[in-house]
Amino acid sequence: MKRWMKLATGIAAISLATAGCAGSGGSGEAPASNAPQQISGDLTVWLMTGSAPDTLTSALHKEFQDANPGVKIKYEIQQWNGIQQKLTTALASQTPPDVIELGNTQTPAFASESVLADVTDSVNDFNGAQWLKGLKDSATFDGKQYGVPFYAANREVLYRKDMFEQAGITTPPASNDEWLAAIDKLKTKFGSDPEFQPLYLPGQYWYAYLSFLWDQGGDIAKADGKKFKSTLNTPEAKAALEFYKKLVDASGTKAPKDNDEANPQQSGIYGGGKVAMFIGTPGEVATAAKTDPTIKDKTGAFAVPGKSAGKSAPVFLGGSNLAIPLNSKNQAAAKAYIKLLSSQKYQTEIAKGGFVPGTSTDISALSSDPYASVMAKAAQNGRAVPSSPNWGNVESGQNPLKDMLTAYLTGAKSADQATGDANSALDKLLAGS
Missing domain, CATH: 3.40.190.10 (Periplasmic binding protein-like II)
Incomplete structure (x- = not known):
């Protein structure tokens, strides 16, 4: 993975x-x-x-x-x-x-x-x-x-089964509301530990944002002939951004708001035993087990929840x-x-x-x-991400989605400003600029 x-x-x-x-x-x-x-x-x-x-x-x-x-x-x-x-x-x-x-x-x-x-x-x-x-x-x-x-x-939510059980969570969350409710229960049970995090969620985890964006009915960009036009300034994109912030704020995650899931490596943080959930790939459990060999048996998985009960959010393949x-x-x-x-x-x-x-x-x-x-x-x-021949410019350069997430989560920009600026920047990259 x-x-x-x-x-x-x-x-x-x-x-x-x-x-x-x-x-x-x-x-x-x-x-x-x-x-x-x-x-x-x-x-x-x-x-x-x-x-x-x-x-x-x-x-x-x-x-x-x-x-x-x-x-x-x-x-x-x-x-x-x-x-x-x-x-x-x-x-x-x-x-x-x-x-x-x-x-x-x-x-x-x-x-x-x-x-x-x-x-x-x-x-x-x-x-x-x-x-x-x-x-x-x-x-x-x-x-x-x-x-x-x-x-x-693709990604899923990996979680500590033992922590869920102790917090009285009998079934994995199957909607955004249930996910937030699970975070509250985990905070109630383990919140006295200042190092505890119900959900570890870095500020620039744009792959996670994609699930929320698609779940809201939005998209990164739309085909316009052979070209693509960014659609990051839509109401759906803003709703996804707001839900991302709701998760971050509710969980009180200590993950950096100006970096992604690889910096620091989130599986290593999870392996430290103070995190109940993170969004990752199955292979990251093995990485976490290098820190704590027992964590594999303690870990379960559920699909990234969607806004509608019982319907998981789309995921990036x-x-x-x-x-x-x-x-x-x-x-x-x-x-x-x-x-x-x-x-x-x-x-x-x-x-x-x-x-x-x-x-x-x-x-x-x-x-x-x-x-x-x-x-x-x-x-x-x-x-999939847009099948633009210039998509490499997005991932290898100054990724506008990362900038958008950090700007909104830190309060540097409003949702309108963050999505508008990201939309303009993405348009330039998809055009090959």
């Missing part, structure tokens, strides 16, 4: 310097042919470290080569450090790999540079009827499909897509490979690894995990 979060929080903007760098293709579409394509030759596959266990890829490659004896697979595991530049260089060449794994916030940027094959006509071959909308959207650009969901993960470079010399084999990897058989193996499967709605393999099962159910109501 720590690995995929790097994708969701640190994607750099992509810039391919010359118009001809995509090779002779340029249109972003795979060559069309009515004649049957023979699957043979070398197939170079780049997957990222930690994405697929060796047992999965060994079985996958054996099955693929048994069915296609004319194909030789060159499987190369890539490291996250430096992958942005390595992909940029490879995709601009005439000899890129044939199958690549991309972070789902990277995909629109590469698609806009016309270096990925358009796989719109092959979606059904990749089990497209079962794709979650949020995952499909992350691999869509200008109405066309340039990637196939591989896997995802972070993860990876599979794509075929436009200049791949073996696109027929690449499609066959992705077709097999996106099948129920191998997506079940992805789920067993603790991820939400990208091309399957069958999450039964996660049912025995108390954290992953909640995550997977919440993912059914998952969303």
